[in-house]
Amino acid sequence: MSTSTSVVRAKPLALPPPPASGPALPLELIELELSLDGFATEPDGFSDAVRRAAKALDGEFLFDLPASGLAEDCQRIAALRIPEATGSGLKIVFALLDDSGTGIRVEDPGEQTSGLKNFADSFVGVLERMQ
Template sequence: MLSQDVTAKSAAGAPMVPADAGDPILPLELLELELSLEGFSGGEPGFCEAVRSAASAVNGDFLFDLPATGLIPDCRRLAVIRIPEGDTMGTLFAALDEDGAEIRLLQPDEETEHLVRFADAFIDLLQRLPEQPREAA
């Protein structure tokens, strides 16, 4: 189950608000992603598949996941995903809590800037690789 209060705030806890409004915003893609993760049944083995499916449901991309103990508080694994934000793709994190029971979405902030740079370098590398022909099934 996704932690509802985290999505409406950045990872640092600051509300995500537009400059001219007082109400927190929740972009449609983020809401759809959150709803897709609602059915998470828990456990580390199903984490990647749950996040991959949720990202796909919003026309996003699952980039990679990694062990995250010590990187982010109360986080066992961290998945990096990209979701549509208007005409571009934005980076977002899906964090599996230490108990392996819930996935929470985190917006990049100062504490995770190094992970965003790593994700950007990963994407750059993938774009530079020559496209391999797909084998017929």
């Protein structure tokens, strides 16, 4: 009596490529987002949380204002200056309170917020002249 054994070899799975995503967040934005973790949704919670996060990173809180359509899914925007990961100075970034008032995301200035970035740069210039 002869027994035959056959071996079935599995074909490797062809996995789809990872989803295309935007560029990775710079290190300083990741640090800022981590500093904002645990944000409280009290009335002044957004400004207070952003101030604390900027201070924790040796940065500066500049101002916050209603988003007024400057960014999607956003009710308030705060402008901050935080140290660049390269140590070459401070850069302006934005913290955005989402429409639900429960989450904060951080972004580098983009095309849609370029006017606000210019305003923030001018604001910093005025503050530096006053010192």
